[in-house]
Amino acid sequence: xxxxxxxxxxxxxxxxxxxxxxxxxxxxxxxxxxxxxxxxxxxxxxxxxxxxxxxxxxxxxxxxxxxxxxxxxxxxxxxxxxxxxxxxxxxxxxxxxxxxxxxxxxxxxxxxxxxxxxxxxxxxxxxxxxxxxxxxxxxxxxxxxxxxxxxxxxxxxxxxxxxxxxxxxxxxxxxxxxxxxxxxxxxxxxxxxxxxxxxxxxxxxxxxxxxxxxxxxxxxxxxxxxxxxxxxxxxxxxxxxxxxxxxxxxxxxxxxxxxxxxxxxxxxxxxxxxxxxxxxxxxxxxxxxxxxxxxxxxxxxxxxxxxxxxxxxxxxxxxxxxxxxxxxxxxxxxxxxxxxxxxxxxxxxxxxxxxxxxxxxxxxxxxxxxxxxxxxxxxxxxxxxxxxxxxxxxxxxxxxxx
Amino acid sequence: xxxxxxxxxxxxxxxxxxxxxxxxxxxxxxxxxxxxxxxxxxxxxxxxxxxxxxxxxxxxxxxxxxxxxxxxxxxxxxxxxxxxxxxxxxxxxxxxxxxxxxxxxxxxxxxxxxxxxxxxxxxxxxxxxxxxxxxxxxxxxxxxxxxxxxxxxxxxxxxxxxxxxxxxxxxxxxxxxxxxxxxxxxxxxxxxxxxxxxxxxxxxxxxxxxxxxxxxxxxxxxxxxxxxxxxxxxxxxxxxxxxxxxxxxxxxxxxxxxxxxxxxxxxxxxxxxxxxxxxxxxxxxxxxxxxxxxxxxxxxxxxx
Numbered sequence: 057x058x059x060x061x062x063x064x065x066x067x068x069x070x071x072x073x074x075x076x077x078x079x080x081x082x083x084x085x086x087x088x089x090x091x092x093x094x095x096x097x098x099x100x101x102x103x104x105x106x107x108x109x110x111x112x113x114x115x116x117x118x119x120x121x122x123x124x125x126x127x128x129x130x131x132x133x134x135x136x137x138x139x140x141x142x143x144x145x146x147x148x149x150x151x152x153x154x155x156x157x158x159x160x161x162x163x164x165x166x167x168x169x170x171x172x173x174x175x176x177x178x179x180x181x182x183x184x185x186x187x188x189x190x191x192x193x194x195x196x197x198x199x200x201x202x203x204x205x206x207x208x209x210x211x212x213x214x215x216x217x218x219x220x221x222x223x224x225x226x227x228x229x230x231x232x233x234x235x236x237x238x239x240x241x242x243x244x245x246x247x248x249x250x251x252x253x254x255x256x257x258x259x260x261x262x263x264x265x266x267x268x269x270x271x272x273x274x275x276x277x278x279x280x281x282x283x284x285x286x287x288x289x290x291x292x293x294x295x296x297x298x299x300x301x302x303x304x305x306x307x308x309x310x311x312x313x314x315x316x317x318x319x320x321x322x323x324x325x326x327x328x329x330x331x332x333x334x335x336x337x338x339x340x341x342x343x344x345x346x347x348x349x350x351x352x353x354x355x356x357x358x359x360x361x362x363x364x365x366x367x368x369x370x371x372x373x374x375x376x377x378x379x380x381x382x383x384x385x386x387x388x389x390x391x392x393x394x395x396x397x398x399x400x401x402x403x404x405x406x407x408x409x410x411x412x413x414x415x416x417x418x419x420x421x422x423x424x425x426x427x428x429x430x431x432x433x434x435x436x437x438x439x440x441x442x443x444x445x446x447x448x449x450x451x452x453x454x455x456x457x458x
Numbered sequence: 459x460x461x462x463x464x465x466x467x468x469x470x471x472x473x474x475x476x477x478x479x480x481x482x483x484x485x486x487x488x489x490x491x492x493x494x495x496x497x498x499x500x501x502x503x504x505x506x507x508x509x510x511x512x513x514x515x516x517x518x519x520x521x522x523x524x525x526x527x528x529x530x531x532x533x534x535x536x537x538x539x540x541x542x543x544x545x546x547x548x549x550x551x552x553x554x555x556x557x558x559x560x561x562x563x564x565x566x567x568x569x570x571x572x573x574x575x576x577x578x579x580x581x582x583x584x585x586x587x588x589x590x591x592x593x594x595x596x597x598x599x600x601x602x603x604x605x606x607x608x609x610x611x612x613x614x615x616x617x618x619x620x621x622x623x624x625x626x627x628x629x630x631x632x633x634x635x636x637x638x639x640x641x642x643x644x645x646x647x648x649x650x651x652x653x654x655x656x657x658x659x660x661x662x663x664x665x666x667x668x669x670x671x672x673x674x675x676x677x678x679x680x681x682x683x684x685x686x687x688x689x690x691x692x693x694x695x696x697x698x699x700x701x702x703x704x705x706x707x708x709x710x711x712x713x714x715x716x717x718x719x720x721x722x723x724x725x726x727x728x729x730x731x732x733x734x735x736x737x738x739x740x741x742x743x744x745x746x747x748x749x750x751x752x753x754x755x756x757x758x759x760x761x762x
Contacts, residue, residue, distance in 0.1 A: 360495065362520035366470060379520070400518070403494050436476050436524060438487070438498040438516035455489035455496040456574065456586060 059372040060418045065207050065409035071260040077304040081297035099296050106303025113306040115243030123268045123286045124299050128234040128255030129158040131268035134279040135230040135251040139199035141277040146198035148172040153394040178394050181343045182211040193225035200229045204236035208391040209342025210351025216247045223248035234258050238309035239348050250274045261305035265298035312412050320410050321349035323419050328352040330423040335430050356404040356430050358439040367429040378405040463555035469525035474532050479514040486575030495519030499571040508539045522561040529553045530568040539576050548696035559599035594636045597629025609644045615656045628729045678704050684737050702747040710747040
């Protein structure tokens, strides 16, 4: 049996058509797009085409609003640091407690430098309180940065509405949309979103290419200064082959948008339903009615995520976990903590994230092995006894914590 | 995914002694706050001989926590309680052919569960004797609490001080920002300010680098001195180092005890090399004796 890849929120396979589109820009058209000779004459045109392909998937008004960067993290840092630099008198940032590390760790560092960071909490379903958000908007806020969709649970935030509110208060709005682009339709020209981050490798383009969408007229200060590339807004020789690849990937994602929201969603739903029906004491996390079509995050109570992943891996299935032990830092998932998921469940969360390359038969394979994996680990668990959890699990087992 | 040894995988995929022992008369329940793992160890102890006749574990935790629990039960079955208490977390890690630095706390949890179970059998109250913090130095597995305590106890002021006292930051140097943050915090509490260019405190430093080139005998003596000064740190981790031979600017050493087979042995050797170069003021290469060329082995035999 071929290995089953259900970790597409971590990264995706580069589409064959994307690779094919890229190859000539390594081997034949390898010239620097700034050069005036035949090795370069097709490159600038190819970049222009890629820019319009990105423009189209974002629904941006102008192609010059697309700035190519090296990754989503660079786009995030550029956006936030630009807003601070443009508005030196504004010393506050509004974000959420469940952002990606690319935003949270940057904000932590800025906090040490004296900025005030407002981290919006979420409820048990991972939803924001817009009243609380509204009360934080003021002339002291330089920028709001809220992710479009959460990488762990797939929960979608109302960024369009939040951008309107920020705009009304005269505050810049940025969204980290690396999980959302290519999975849900967007039309940025109809919104008040000022900046948006996108990452190529989340939508079947290669790693090492990203985009910062910058609405025309939004005040901006570059992170990298140097040459005139990207109209001076992001200096550094263009990653030509990857830019071409990203353009192609955006075109393909747009073609598959309906498939993503029907067929891919159907696979996700079937897996989720199958697991919840077959396995006792597990539940889906996040806002079930407002989620990416490809993501499900399921908490298996009384067992730990890394152990589940190791057994899944042995069965040829790749997924990921919000458990503490799978990250290098040993920190439990901040998303699960923010949703106040009890730790006996938070440590056992498994995220399955699909792509258009998955199939229904793969879903059936996972459903075949999952119950035994969970049961075998529960047999080892001090919170479990025979067919169910021990009575009052958290009282019955109270270890001394070091 | 973690780089687990085959031994870890074997104990994880086929755990030994899983489940509670029926009629257990010694029970230890401990958890590790840093990652939320928890372990219940149940023992059946012979009342007359104090021999552990059976051992079982129930673990809520990751692959290495389950493997550490499994191997612990295998190690202690058949031992008396006093013998079992001598089992260290390094023994557990060694039996698993090493654990990644971030996962060493799983072996610590095993040892603590054992201590707690013995205390439970003897009707004593088990007190945890160590506090665990977030891992700062991944090269040498040093956590924040350890660094903070050393900064307080020895009035350390610079990153270099911290490296001299704890090894933290002596490898890849990526954690220096985190170490500076700890220094800033502690120094503020002490009413001082952090100055990255402050003079180092009186470190456990040997001699200042000498200007004159060393004779081979002087070099060997110096190397011995440095190794002796580093030995207490290694021994605290259950390991040791011995000098086997010096050929030109290459020192051949044997890493023993917990150092042998430890996944961090190469980092430790790099640390020793760095230290030797600082003290001797010349380039020294430290190489495991196992990698000594045959021709030089003959020399060693001839010396002996």
